[in-house]
Amino acid sequence: MAIDLDAQRPQVMAAVKRAMRASVASRSKLLGVKGEALAAATDADRSLATAPTLPAIERYTGVLYQELDAAGLRAASRRRFDCSVLIVSGLWGLVAPSDPIPNYKLKMSATLPGLGKLSTWWRPAITDQIADATRGRQIWNLLPNEHDAAWSTDHRPGQIQVSFLDRRSNGDLVAVSHWNKLLKGSLVRFLVDRPAPEIDSLEAFHHPLGYRFEPSLTTFSGGSTQCRFVADR
Numbered sequence: 001m002a003i004d005l006d007a008q009r010p011q012v013m014a015a016v017k018r019a020m021r022a023s024v025a026s027r028s029k030l031l032g033v034k035g036e037a038l039a040a041a042t043d044a045d046r047s048l049a050t051a052p053t054l055p056a057i058e059r060y061t062g063v064l065y066q067e068l069d070a071a072g073l074r075a076a077s078r079r080r081f082d083c084s085v086l087i088v089s090g091l092w093g094l095v096a097p098s099d100p101i102p103n104y105k106l107k108m109s110a111t112l113p114g115l116g117k118l119s120t121w122w123r124p125a126i127t128d129q130i131a132d133a134t135r136g137r138q139i140w141n142l143l144p145n146e147h148d149a150a151w152s153t154d155h156r157p158g159q160i161q162v163s164f165l166d167r168r169s170n171g172d173l174v175a176v177s178h179w180n181k182l183l184k185g186s187l188v189r190f191l192v193d194r195p196a197p198e199i200d201s202l203e204a205f206h207h208p209l210g211y212r213f214e215p216s217l218t219t220f221s222g223g224s225t226q227c228r229f230v231a232d233r
Contacts, residue, residue, distance in 0.1 A: 012121075031106070056101050057087075066185065084192070090109075090110060090118045162187060
């Protein structure tokens with residue numbers, strides 16, 4: 001999927017470069033780290049224009065990406081992954097898995113001088129790019145709230161969202177927090193392993209932690225579908 005954010009990315013990079021000249025306290029608040037981690041993040045953000053790059057799917061190494069294990073995908077699944085997945089980024093807006101990017105530290109929820117909160121600043125451009133890139137396609141939205149805020153809720157025809165819930169012994173359903181990223185990484189792998197995944201195919205998703213698709217909890221609103229996976233606890 002072609003992404004064109006060449007007009008926006010230099011603006012964010014320039015704002016980050018300016019922010020890296022600020023005090024230690026200001027940089028720590030912006031980047032959300034301290035001490036040695038702050039020093040490393042500052043160095044990375046100061047050298048964005050010249051630093052070595054890696055494909056985005058290799059650069060991002062969090063729990064979701066570890067569980068996805070893109071390097072271990074079968075050839076057909078990897079081709080589907082490369083041409084159908086978009087990653088939302090505070091610095092780059094949107095990137096495809098194969099896009100080369102340097103090391104950096106910047107949250108989508110951060111506020112940069114001159115730009116404001118990044119999720120708000122990026123929203124028009126990201127919304128337009130998603131609309132162009134996904135026209136005629138089924139959209140599976142697995143974004144966390146921080147990144148989902150950078151996509152206008154007025155332009156999401158037919159999206160499918162998912163949530164993972166624990167069912168307590170008293171029957172109450174509670175949203176998963178600790179395992180959420182890991183579970184979404186596993187679900188991404190499940191989806192790209194299928195040529196044309198539909199909601200019904202989710203019944204085959206059986207996670208070792210006990211989460212199963214609950215069709216009876218599926219809801220529809222404004223053209224969007226909310227699918228829920230539940231584990232008994």
